[in-house]
Amino acid sequence: xxxxxxxxxxxxxxxxxxxxxxxxxxxxxxxxxxxxxxxxxxxxxxxxxxxxxxxxxxxxxxxxxxxxxxxxxxxxxxxxxxxxxxxxxxxxxxxxxxxxxxxxxxxxxxxxxxxxxxxxxxxxxxxxxxxxxxxxxxxxxxxxxxxxxxxxxxxxxxxxxxxxxxxxxxxxxxxxxxxxxxxxxxxxxxxxxxxxxxxxxxxxxxxxxxxxxxxxxxxxxxxxxxxxxxxxxxxxxxxxxxxxxxxxxxxxxxxxxxxxxxxxxxxxxxxxxxxxxxxxxxxxxxxxxxxxxxxxxxxxxxxxxxxxxxxxxxxxxxxxxxxxxxxxxxxxxxxxxxxxxxxxxxxxxxxxxxxxxxxxxxxxxxxxxxxxxxxxxxxxxxxxxxxxxxxxxxxxxxxxxxxxxxxxxxxxxxxxxxxxxxxxxxxxxxxxxxxxxxxxxxxxxxxxxxxxxxxxxxxxxxxxxxxxxxxxxxxxxxxxxxxxxxxxxxxxxxxxxxxxxxxxxxxxxxxxxxxxxxxxxxxxxxxxxxxxxxxxxxxxxxxxxxxxxxxxxxxxxxxxxxxxxxxxxxxxxxxxxxxxxxxxxxxxxxxxxxxxxxxxxxxxxxxxxxxxxxxxxxxxxxxxxxxxxxxxxxxxxxxxxxx
Numbered sequence: 001x002x003x004x005x006x007x008x009x010x011x012x013x014x015x016x017x018x019x020x021x022x023x024x025x026x027x028x029x030x031x032x033x034x035x036x037x038x039x040x041x042x043x044x045x046x047x048x049x050x051x052x053x054x055x056x057x058x059x060x061x062x063x064x065x066x067x068x069x070x071x072x073x074x075x076x077x078x079x080x081x082x083x084x085x086x087x088x089x090x091x092x093x094x095x096x097x098x099x100x101x102x103x104x105x106x107x108x109x110x111x112x113x114x115x116x117x118x119x120x121x122x123x124x125x126x127x128x129x130x131x132x133x134x135x136x137x138x139x140x141x142x143x144x145x146x147x148x149x150x151x152x153x154x155x156x157x158x159x160x161x162x163x164x165x166x167x168x169x170x171x172x173x174x175x176x177x178x179x180x181x182x183x184x185x186x187x188x189x190x191x192x193x194x195x196x197x198x199x200x201x202x203x204x205x206x207x208x209x210x211x212x213x214x215x216x217x218x219x220x221x222x223x224x225x226x227x228x229x230x231x232x233x234x235x236x237x238x239x240x241x242x243x244x245x246x247x248x249x250x251x252x253x254x255x256x257x258x259x260x261x262x263x264x265x266x267x268x269x270x271x272x273x274x275x276x277x278x279x280x281x282x283x284x285x286x287x288x289x290x291x292x293x294x295x296x297x298x299x300x301x302x303x304x305x306x307x308x309x310x311x312x313x314x315x316x317x318x319x320x321x322x323x324x325x326x327x328x329x330x331x332x333x334x335x336x337x338x339x340x341x342x343x344x345x346x347x348x349x350x351x352x353x354x355x356x357x358x359x360x361x362x363x364x365x366x367x368x369x370x371x372x373x374x375x376x377x378x379x380x381x382x383x384x385x386x387x388x389x390x391x392x393x394x395x396x397x398x399x400x401x402x403x404x405x406x407x408x409x410x411x412x413x414x415x416x417x418x419x420x421x422x423x424x425x426x427x428x429x430x431x432x433x434x435x436x437x438x439x440x441x442x443x444x445x446x447x448x449x450x451x452x453x454x455x456x457x458x459x460x461x462x463x464x465x466x467x468x469x470x471x472x473x474x475x476x477x478x479x480x481x482x483x484x485x486x487x488x489x490x491x492x493x494x495x496x497x498x499x500x501x502x503x504x505x506x507x508x509x510x511x512x513x514x515x516x517x518x519x520x521x522x523x524x525x526x527x528x529x530x531x532x533x534x535x536x537x538x539x540x541x542x543x544x545x546x547x548x549x550x551x552x553x554x555x556x557x558x559x560x561x562x563x564x565x566x567x568x569x570x571x572x573x574x575x576x577x578x579x580x581x582x583x584x585x586x587x588x589x590x591x592x593x594x595x596x597x598x599x600x601x602x603x604x605x606x607x608x609x610x611x612x613x614x615x616x617x618x619x620x621x622x623x624x625x626x627x628x629x630x631x632x633x634x635x636x637x638x639x640x641x642x643x
Contacts, residue, residue, distance in 0.1 A: 213383030252416030275312030286332030452497025474531025
């Protein structure tokens with residue numbers, strides 16, 4: 001599903017929001033994007049500041065060096081007497097402070113300190129004595145120490161480094177705590193963790209005329225617009241107004257686009273969130289954010305809350321062992337259930353989207369919460385045509401482009417797939433310098449989307465090319481010659497993606513698979529192995545491994561689910577198929593289907609050996625053949641078809 005603009009479609013005029021509904025921008029500080037002054041009124045912010053001061057004070061107290069023992073102060077005469085008595089191990093003369101420091105001890109055992117190149121040194125251990133001297137007496141002291149044999153230095157005493165230990169221990173703590181405070185301030189305070197980060201809601205510009213490929217979903221959602229425009233119409237009849245709508249479908253079908261179109265048609269504020277936005281590392285934050293979002297919506301007279309990927313918080317409770325993550329998710333889900341119960345009489349509508357509706361909690365799906373479940377499937381052929389027309393608007397298309405034919409060849413593609421297809425074709429045209437997008441550009445883009453990008457640089461031997469050509473020719477003929485099989489659109493031996501060659505079938509939009517069509521698919525899958533046996537005189541390679549996997553899966557479903565085998569119509573569980581008492585019978589029935597399909601493929605190729613050789617030779621020559629080329633060879637050589 002994608003956008004489609006239909007100017008002739010009736011469009012409800014969106015209601016202009018009243019003055020009371022106008023939202024003002026959040027208050028900002030004079031310094032720009034900084035936190036609001038209200039942040040600093042939060043007691044928890046002040047508590048964090050006090051805690052920071054405590055950390056800083058403790059770090060300083062622990063890092064500050066212990067005070068050294070002050071030396072004993074004596075008169076100079078007593079100091080010289082100790083030098084004469086041989087009680088001094090080392091002396092230091094400081095002319096700047098006019099003091100002499102003596103370290104008492106035995107010079108023979110204490111030794112002299114090692115003086116570094118910058119003049120710094122560490123004093124030897126021992127009792128210290130300090131004495132003052134007069135100006136000019138330092139030279140006499142040096143002579144006295146030399147005469148007594150006392151090692152000394154004339155440099156000032158080294159001061160202990162008090163700043164480095166403090167910075168080493170305190171700086172990391174300051175950086176961490178400062179970052180936390182900055183982060184909290186940017187978030188608006190501790191209380192903001194439980195609030196949604198989205199700004200004021202706006203009215204989308206998308207309308208229902210911008211939606212293509214989901215006509216039924218659009219028709220159901222028009223009721224939401226009527227509920228918001230004229231709620232009295234339903235209240236008069238006594239009907240209970242639905243409060244929630246669940247959009248379910250595969251990815252890329254446009255569920256979010258539909259939700260925006262509903263809000264745009266109704267002209268009401270649109271609160272768009274994802275289920276993962278309610279998940280946070282802090283316990284209780286998810287439930288708080290749910291309350292915040294619904295509180296914001298209730299400030300408006302009418303509004304739409306859209307929760308994308310609601311399965312992130314809406315999974316069924318009680319599955320598996322309990323854990324912290326599960327408890328937090330369940331608390332968020334419980335809060336969502338409570339908030340949705342409070343919509344009675346309000347103009348709030350809840351929309352949600354998921355592609356896994358089977359895992360949702362049943363409490364979400366009961367009446368009064370998500371009353372309606374709206375399917376948004378992949379578009380049909382008509383829807384795909386409208387989507388292609390939409391995405392090719394504004395692009396110059398060649399005269400050979402047929403969007404209806406292209407839509408027929410893209411069954412199962414969603415709106416997002418088709419948008420990517422058109423964009424890839426446009427890029428291909430730009431790379432080639434073309435002024436318009438032609439059918440060949442679209443064909444190349446479709447081949448890349450379905451088969452993978454060509455690997456022209458891959459090195460392939462002649463032997464491998466021959467085996468690949470015969471293998472793909474076998475698939476092609478097996479599909480072409482069966483009445484109930486899909487036609488081969490394109491076959492190539494150019495490596496694409498992980499495959500060395502690919503045969504692309506046309507496909508269809510049929511919802512039902514008949515027994516004949518299922519058996520034809522098995523025969524087509526076995527055509528590659530049957531062709532290899534003809535080329536290699538009964539031998540074969542491992543190239544059919546992927547075909548066997550696909551065929552085995554289909555045959556197993558035919559036996560255990562579809563009732564298309566001799567085993568009967570019983571539906572068997574996977575446990576019974578693998579380990580149950582019927583496992584042997586299931587395996588036998590599956591092998592019978594596969595052996596029968598391989599035998600039919602061998603017979604088809606045997607009867608049409610000339611055409612098989614011609615298709616294989618054409619692949620070796622051209623590398624890629626289209627259905628028209630194959631039909632031309634069939635017309636020249638003739639075929640024997642299978643019923």
